[in-house]
Amino acid sequence: MPKGDVPAFNAHGVWAIYRFEMARSLRTIVQSLVTPVLTTSLYFVVFGAAIGGRMGEVDGVSYGAFIVPGLIMLSLFTESIFNASFGIYFPKFTGTIYEVLSAPVSAFEILIGYVGAAATKSIVLGLVILMTAALFVPLEIAHPLAMVAFLVLTAVTFSLFGFIIGVWANGFEQLQLIPMLIVMPLTFLGGAFYSIAMLPEPWDKIALFNPVVYLVSGFRWSFFETSDVPVGLSLGLTAGFFCVCVGIVWWIFRTGYRLKS
Secondary structure, three states, rough: OOOOOOOOOOHHHHHHHHHHHHHHHHHOOHHHHHHHHHHHHHHHHHHHHHHHHHHHOOOOOEHHHHOOOHHHHHHHHHHHHHHHHHHHHHHHHHHHHHHEEEHHOOOOHHHHHHHHHHHHHHHHHHHHHHHHHOOOOOOOOHHHHHHHHHHHHHHHOOOOOOOHHHHHHHHHHHEEEEEEHHHHHHOOOOOOOOOOOHHHOOOHHHHHHHHHHHHHHHHHHHHHHHHHHHOOHHHHHHHHHHHHHHHHHHHHHHHHHHHOO
């Protein structure tokens, strides 16, 4: 290749990685789609019917509808992290990662393949949960474009985060450590099922240090035009976390951290 030429984008290599990861989900369709739908239905039975009937409205929105964005975000966080972390960890575990690294694909193309597949699966799951929720409660999306933007940005960002976890993990225990001990508790404490304005002092102020509050709040605003924090701040922090994850992934490929050793 002449000096100064820019290598062509290897779309075939990206598609091969993407297709392989998507095919893995199709082989486990029950775990990938059916289980989350059943779980969402149980959430609505317990929270929407049993508890929601006693709570009435939150910020002018019925409680059953109010929890929909939180439910979608809860699934989006966990599935994005799981899909991306397992997607890159499994080749490390089996040793096939060296075949990927030696293939004529760049680090950027590898990242698009793995993260793109993980984000796609999470977005599809989020839309399926949204359609399932519409069977239980009447839903109106005030800002559909903002909803899609938050959905895609969050899925891609946490897929990147999951990719980082998958590279970092040296075992299946570590693979579950951060999602189960950090992300899941922060999600439940991040206003997924309530408004932080309902919390007594000083917990309503302490909750503002939970980054999940900003993600859930911005996504809820796209549905009902109600939020606990300014929507611009939610979008900015999400974009900032995305940039941090991109920087860490760039460093991983630059140094070969736990990929080539």
